Amino acid sequence: MDIQLKKGLLEFCVLAVLKKSDSYGYQIIKDISTCIEISESTLYPILKRLETGTYLETYSLEHNSRLRKYYKITEKGKDYMNEFLEEWKQVMNIYYFIKGEQNYE
Amino acid sequence: MNKAVFLKELALYLNKMKKEDKDRFITYYDEMLSDYIENGMSEEDAVNKIGDPKRVAEELLESHDSVKIEIPSTGSKFLNIILLILGFPLWGSLLLSGIIMIISIYVLLWCLPFITGIGCFGFFLTSIIGVIGSPFIMFKSIPFGIIQLGTSIISVGSSILLGIATVKISKIFININKKFNIKLVSLFKKKVVIR
Amino acid sequence: MKIKSFKKKAIMLSLIFILTGTIIFIAGFGFLGFNNNRLKEYAYNDTWYQTIHVNSNNELWFGIEFGDDIHLFTIGKCD
16 A cells, blocks of 8 residues: 555544544554554654644553553544544545446446 | 663664654653563564664654754854964964965966967967068078978977867866865865754 | 867877978978088078077077067077
8 A cells, every 4th residue: 555645544543543442552553453554663653743733642651660651532633533534435435436337347 | 682672772773863752762662562571472572573673763763853953063152263363373374375385286287288378379470470481581592491381380280289288288277176176165164964 | 081079180180280391391401401500501691580590509499580689489599
């Protein structure tokens, strides 16, 4: 898949995971990996970007005598996600159009 | 490679970054590795999953937006100015002798095409006069006239050759001049490093 | 001969000149029997359109002389 496209989509995958519940790095990777491949090095800049855009916030909790950073989606993040889903409804239509068209060959 | 070594190496490759950013990265990977290990992976496997620290650092540096502009500085401005003024007798005279040396080398170099140029002109002039004069000389003595004619024609040829030489040498010297100037200017331009 | 570069043409031309000049020179000198002294005999009365001269030491020099004092171009010792 085109790398820029993948990076864009992964952003929303992260938000989707966080929408279900707050999460942390390791868990996010584990969840997303069920759908699409993602590496730790790819995740970091995505998290950073989302944080800069205030689509998510962070806080730290103690876990087994070390600090673990948690990520939580914000309202702005939820809106952002919905925008994406709306836009891509269009993409889905076009997808079926193209697919359908081929059947009528 | 175990976790500690991985993190140390990563920190090493990332030392070009701002401290805060670098620390955040290291914390992130530290946490990630710890989670993998806690969930059953061996240290070795966890480190391998993340990858080679050098490559990871390169990717991070690429996608990372922080721009650090470093201008190599050589100490406080004020101190530098004082030192400059105090040391003037020394560096001033060195600079002057350097300039004079460069000028004399220039003059020396350009003497060559100058000589060939003058020679070209002189031969040409002589040949004209010689050719014009030779019929008159022939009234005096034919062989002498012929000799003069002969030498005049040789002069024409020499003049052309010298002319070509002058042009060629001048071109070469101008080239050398240009290259030298570029080197000189680049010495004085400050290098700004953008990371 | 097709010689494209101007420089090469010029060099060729100059060589031809030099060659021709040398031949003529040798021809003329030949009449005098290749005798330097006989050449000098004729070179005494300097006129302005003469390019071969003799100086006070009886040596030949080649160049341009206007009157006694003005020398424009000389090869060899003059006066």
